[in-house]
Amino acid sequence: MILVVAPHPPSGGGIFFIDFFLNLWNIYSMNNTITFTVKQAVEFIGGFSKPSKMPCHGFSIPARHCKTGAKLRNVKDSICSICYALKGRYVFKNVQNALDRRFAKLKDAMWVQAMTIAISGTESSGYFRWHDSGDIQDIDHLDRIVQVAKNLPQIKFWLPSREYSILSQWKKENGDFPDNLTTRLSALKIDGPAPTSIAKRLGLTTSGVSKEGFTCPAPDQGNKCLTCRACWDSSVSNINYKKH
Numbered sequence: 001m002i003l004v005v006a007p008h009p010p011s012g013g014g015i016f017f018i019d020f021f022l023n024l025w026n027i028y029s030m031n032n033t034i035t036f037t038v039k040q041a042v043e044f045i046g047g048f049s050k051p052s053k054m055p056c057h058g059f060s061i062p063a064r065h066c067k068t069g070a071k072l073r074n075v076k077d078s079i080c081s082i083c084y085a086l087k088g089r090y091v092f093k094n095v096q097n098a099l100d101r102r103f104a105k106l107k108d109a110m111w112v113q114a115m116t117i118a119i120s121g122t123e124s125s126g127y128f129r130w131h132d133s134g135d136i137q138d139i140d141h142l143d144r145i146v147q148v149a150k151n152l153p154q155i156k157f158w159l160p161s162r163e164y165s166i167l168s169q170w171k172k173e174n175g176d177f178p179d180n181l182t183t184r185l186s187a188l189k190i191d192g193p194a195p196t197s198i199a200k201r202l203g204l205t206t207s208g209v210s211k212e213g214f215t216c217p218a219p220d221q222g223n224k225c226l227t228c229r230a231c232w233d234s235s236v237s238n239i240n241y242k243k244h
């Protein structure tokens with residue numbers, strides 16, 4: 001299964017051009033797969049984010065595309081009304097361009113493979129965070145994230161989300177999420193309750209912005225995770241974060 005997808009066909013005339021694509025097609029047909037180099041894979045998915053607090057890379061898309069978030073943004077006291085991903089450095093043009101680039105590739109047929117190669121080739125921490133900005137778009141998007149987790153059992157993934165109904169639908173259709181994908185249902189309101197009943201029903205964990213239960217220690221340790229990995233730990237049923 002070794003084939004490098006060149007970003008452009010090689011030069012050298014028509015025969016080379018036809019040969020190149022015949023070889024490409026033959027190998028693709030034989031293996032039913034196309035493999036990227038790590039560099040090509042990272043470029044393909046639009047690159048990673050590197051949240052300064054985290055021990056690992058993340059993958060972010062524009063928060064303005066959040067489905068539930070868009071409805072909550074104008075709701076007083078909702079966590080989305082103070083969304084950190086709609087202010088600060090996230091609104092810089094270069095950051096927005098990077099977010100848009102990643103978003104544009106989400107539906108590509110090669111996304112799962114490229115993401116798998118990109119993470120396995122660059123993430124040495126053993127951890128990965130989905131969506132430090134943005135959220136699951138639909139059931140197909142969630143399914144792709146699950147496929148990546150299944151492809152990389154050596155990596156622990158953390159997926160925070162407010163898309164309860166998409167998660168619920170996926171579980172109904174497919175059963176449990178892989179053990180290496182900790183999915184946390186994020187609370188909707190500041191100082192509101194974590195969505196524990198739906199999380200229990202789905203066998204998932206939660207997070208919120210309140211003072212109850214386990215509290216993220218990052219604000220007391222230079223805004224870094226340091227050795228804490230609670231977000232990725234499915235035995236930590238709820239995590240509270242400080243208001244941004």
Ligand code: SF4
Nearest residue numbers: 216225228229230231
């Ligand atoms: S709870 Fe731990 S792992 Fe999660 S963000 Fe806070 S410090 Fe990092």
